[in-house]
Amino acid sequence: MTSYLQYRLSNGEVRWRVLWYDPDHRKRNKSGFPTKKAASQWAAKNVTTAMNEGQYVDPQGGKAHIGPLGDEWVETHRSVWKPSYTHSIEVSWRVHVCPKWGRRRLSDVRHSEVQRWVSELGEKKSATVTIRAFGILRGIYEAAIADGRIVRSPCDNVKLPRKSRPVPVYLTPEQLRSLAECSGAYGPLILVLGLCGLRWGEATALAVGDVDFQRHRLHVSKSVTKVGGDFVLGTPKSGEARDVPLFGPVADALRPICEGRDATELLFRGEHGGYVQPVSIGRNHASWYTRAFELSGVPPIRAHDLRHTAASIAVHSGANVKAIQRMLGHSSAAMTLDRYADLFSEDLDLLISEVDTAVSSSFVNGNKRNSL
Helix, strand or coil, X not given: CCEEEEEECCCCCEEEEEEEECCCXXXXXXXXXXXXXXXXXXXXXXXXXXXXXXXXCCCCHHHCEHHHHHXXXXXXXXXXXXXXXXXXXXXXXXXXXXXXXXXCEHHHCCHHHHHHHHHHHHHHCCHHHHHHHHHHHHHHHHHHHHCCCCCCCCCCCCCCXXXXXXXXXXXXXXXXXXXXXCCHHHHHHHHHHHHHCCCHHHHHCCEHHHEECCCCEEEECCEEEEECCEEEEECCCCCCCEEEEXXXXXXXXXXXXXXXXXXXXXXXXXXXXXXXXXXXXXXXCCCHHHHHHHHHCCCCCCHHHHHHHHHHHHHHCCCCHHHHHHHHCCCCHHHHHHHCHHHHHHHHHHHHHHHHHHHHHHHHHHHHHHHC
């Protein structure tokens, strides 16, 4: 039930207050209306009709500050995010989002402010950093709408910077072999990455028992990520275990390092024990990985590009897209096709040549018969 109360300001002006009970039977009020008609019109739209349609929003909900809501949003999602992703979100919230929006009330933020913030951040940071920060603010507002605090989000229809996907770099089989030979004890790891297509975290999380020489398979069920200064063991990116083909050169390289070892031991061990440290390329990242490129003369590429190399070798060997999808652990064949469209476009040229060769004689003979 809605009621109206007249009151006077200190200067004698008359104002009206709306009083009502919300769906949780809590007493609510909103004041400041110049006439009873204005108060009644507001109540009809925002209280009576909204309640009847199940779209009631607490007028006080928009006064909540973004800071505490952001902390709650991050904490709520912690259990469903991977540790590495959680770490990146926490950093983005702490560095980019909370300092800008933490002290603001939900209802005080305007769409134009959000768009300006995204544009300015995009000029200073990468598209990935900008989109991640914006995603946090948008997530907070989506949660606020779901909780009935506000009706709409200032994050709607904000234009975001486009991510520029790095052009995949592929090594030839000869370059891959040379790189592996110059990688010393980590040569087998290079082959697992460059022929079997495992992600770095998947390859470095392999145990001796994950290598099945009889079935010619690698069992991929774990992935390790370095978060801060600690290694965190989790599931592969897809969240599902998979079996990957164990190709001959990889099996030959792995046999010596598997002999006589316990099945639970790490297949690849770091220079000081434990997991192998992540590697990078560049003048400031001297490691066995950069030295291998120097010794082999192979142009330096990221470790993840070895995964692209595996895809390239598989495609040019005639593997179908479904098999490559399973090997790489993509969620769908469409993702594989999208990611490696350039490789499959080369196959179209080969397909044209093969089909032309296969059918040309039939069409030539058919044309001769028709001319008789």
